[in-house]
Amino acid sequence: MAIGRRTVLIGVLSGAAGLTGLGRAARAFASEAQGLSLYHLHTAETLRIVYREHGELVAGALDEIDYFLRDFRNDKLHSIDVALLDELCRLYEKFEGRGRFEVISGYRSPQTNEALRHVSTGVAKNSLHLTGRAIDVRLTSAKTDRLRDAAIAMHSGGVGYYRDSNFVHIDTGDFRTW
Numbered sequence: 001m002a003i004g005r006r007t008v009l010i011g012v013l014s015g016a017a018g019l020t021g022l023g024r025a026a027r028a029f030a031s032e033a034q035g036l037s038l039y040h041l042h043t044a045e046t047l048r049i050v051y052r053e054h055g056e057l058v059a060g061a062l063d064e065i066d067y068f069l070r071d072f073r074n075d076k077l078h079s080i081d082v083a084l085l086d087e088l089c090r091l092y093e094k095f096e097g098r099g100r101f102e103v104i105s106g107y108r109s110p111q112t113n114e115a116l117r118h119v120s121t122g123v124a125k126n127s128l129h130l131t132g133r134a135i136d137v138r139l140t141s142a143k144t145d146r147l148r149d150a151a152i153a154m155h156s157g158g159v160g161y162y163r164d165s166n167f168v169h170i171d172t173g174d175f176r177t178w
Contacts, residue, residue, distance in 0.1 A: 034089045036065075037100035042072045046100075051085055069106025069135065076109040080132040083172045087157055088135070091170070094150045099141025104167045107132050122162065134158070134171035144168060152177055 035050035047068045051061040065085065070077045088101060108116070108129035116123040128134035139147050148161040148168045160169035160178045 034086070036085065036088055036092065038068060038103055039100050040068065040072065040103045040106075042104075048100075051082075057082070066107075066132075069103065069132075071107050071109040071112050073112045074109055076107070076112075078107040078109075078130075078132045080107065081172050084133055084135060084157075084170070087151075087154065087170055087172065088137070090154060091147070091151055092139070094154075095139060095142050095147075099139050101137045101139055104136040104138070104165075105129060106135050128158070128171040128173050133173065134169060136162075136167045136169050138167045 033050045034052040035048070038047045038049075039045070040047075045068060047064065049061055049064055051058055051065060062079070062082070065080050066077050069080050092101070106129070108127060110130060113123060113125075113127055113130055117125065129136075137147075138144050142150075144163070144166050145161070148159060151159040151168060151170055155175055156172075158169065158171040158173045158176050158178075162169065
């Protein structure tokens, strides 16, 4: 019976030690501020914003981001997926937080998406841009093919590379590349 208790006690202590390590890592991540530096090519607007501090979303920051990434053709807004912002932030860190993202397209209203589908073969009918889960960008501190490679290496969400137009599509759908 003593061996059983000892085994349980060792297991509990080992688990607690493991959780303590996880807790430290989670606290370190949570204490960091997450932010983005953006420039919209079509509106000439800039946005430098911290959207998460100490693991919590910053009040009002998402509203500013939603407005910044609105459909610039008709000013329609949609909430932007926080996971997309997190992906951009992780990608930005891979380039040591240098430069800023140049935004080609954020949210697209159904009307804009349909109009673009008539003039381009690269616009999906059910694009994740319609739900605030996709963005087309380049990063001023990196060549576009390096940005693509870094996004693919993260292995989360979709990554499209448009060499001729010089941008990378990033979304929070299933992992896939094109």
